Amino acid sequence: MKTSSKPSVAVIKFASCDGCQLQFLNAEDELLALAQLVDLAYFPEARSREVRGPYDVTFVEGSVSTPDDARRIVGVRAATRWLVSIGACATSGGIQALRNWANIEDYKRIVYPSPEFISTLSTSTPIAEHVRVDFELWGCPIDKDQLLTVVRSLISGAAPVLPGHALCLECKRRGLTCVSVAAAQPCLGPITRTGCGAVCPSVGRGCYGCFGPVDDPNMNAFAELLERQGLSRDECVRRLRLMNGYLRPMRDTSDAIENRPVTKH
């Protein structure tokens, strides 16, 4: 129930590393001001007080990977006006979606001496596969400034707008030398959504795709580029299957590469 005239905000966690909700607390300069603008009604990592829903905005971190969580997300959706999924786990299934290509019973046996105690689903899936999501904030982790932009938009009743272009444009803006062209580094920049500020190219390494694919990535051309750079089939598949590997473009392309017949010379 609302206790004030301020918009109520909830931050809820599923399977994740906590790094995205940490970005709220990493907004050192804005945190206390933010707490004046909104009522952080439910944020267990940061406060003990728990105001019951419904909420105006619910930020969901993490993926759905257990039977309990598959049920819980339905309740979360019902108790909020806006649902924003934050981070690669919530928007793509996360790094733990690598289980989706494996046998979960084998995985349980590898990690746990008594696998029978462990309740889990065979897949890790994004929030949007389970309930309607109003807005997705990408990144592993999400960018603090993008998070604040989304909060500001929502509390002023505007739909958030974030740039959707590829990372390559960011490198041009920052005047960074292209690591793919100049250093033959495999780089996911051409197919990856901007948002991180081109952090990997800025330290001289290829982008590993933590902000997920752009809306319409040219995956075929990209797969050819990786091949031209001399990556083996396994290397290509590994590059595509990281924290956003279960999203369609990455999944379909990595599956296609994996199942490609080996060309005989």
Add this chain to the structure above:
Amino acid sequence: MPSKTARLRNISVRGLTRVEGEGALYLTMEGGKVVDLRFEIYEPPRFFEAFLRGRHASEAPDITARICGICPVAYQMSAVHSIERAFRVAVDPAIRALRRLFYCGEWIESHALHIHMLAAPDFHDCESVVTLAEKEPEAVQRGLRIKKAGNAVIAALGGRAVHPVGACLGGFWSVPARRQLAPLREMLVRAYDDAAACVRWVAGFDLPDQHGDIEFVSLRQPGEYPMSDGRVVSSKGIDASQDQFDDCFEEHQVPYSNALHAKVKGRGPYFVGPLARVNLNFDLLGPEVTAAARATGIPWPNTNPYTGIVARALEVMYAIGESIRIIDAYEPPAAPAVPYVARAGVGRAATEAPRGILFHAYELDDQGVIHSARIVPPTSQNQAQIEADLRDLAPALLTRKPADATRLCEMAIRNYDPCISCATHFLRLRIDSR
């Protein structure tokens, strides 16, 4: 509410707050004795050790970082150290120093977060840092400044504070020039005074006086406060190389938790983290931090887990001072990273994450492909010790009101700054007494 006729008492804390991750506590007492105590971790399992199989060693730092958004540097450092040991790579002193600086940044931000945002509200009857900021605005602002400085150190070497991208096997993708570290140094100098004030502030908290027969475990080596090197030592006589980690400790599974418990072989629970490090390495804190520690009036070493918050503040002060020393002595290495050649074998390493020893072990082939991975995070090592502390606390809970009992249990757990995202491989409180 306990009445004279009710002999059974349940305490249950469903959904612990102000911890990183999800857990609960169930405690049942009969006639003043604990009959059942379960510190549950219901954070969903994510199976890192399983999907690391078949990945390349060079990916381990970035993949394992995703276990924890609060201490990604620790995962990156344990990963590079263990794999470099398998590949027999020796990094040069300048890279070693930069890694230590990188690690200092994480200690600073992680400890500052815990002290100000997760633990301090308990001692001021506040439910969050937001309400604490109304009561103690100066202390909270100071804490935010310290935390920001820590994040800035990580970002200077890793490009960003959460899941930094700068570290790799052999060193870094690129290293800063000397002059690039100047603004960081200024920030750290200011944060040092803040950290000294923070030590005084937390030492003034009304810390419960509860002592246990605790075995403290940390790394230790001559001449340097432990972060990434040293032998594994304990307050009860363990003195082993990092390779012998598994000879000293064992993990086992309990049916009610998604995290494995750890014990000293043949003994019992043990304690890792800031208090263990301060207790076992007090002589290595340097004159200024030692003086600050003495001025708190708390005896060091000591066996009261509640002094953990003071140990954490002392480490913040140490890590800021150490960062300044590293920056002052910094000469860029000949190359940002030393080259490596993959070799088949096993690599093991322990480093000191903010919350305590983080052990990694990898089996690798000569192509650098990971055949098996084992990760032992600090919070799962502390789990059995947390339960032991709660058992000690239990008799005192019987006379308390439920809300008060819950708060005391949560505080006992927060002493360890448990990171439950790490441990899955946290409190709903119910006390039952019969």
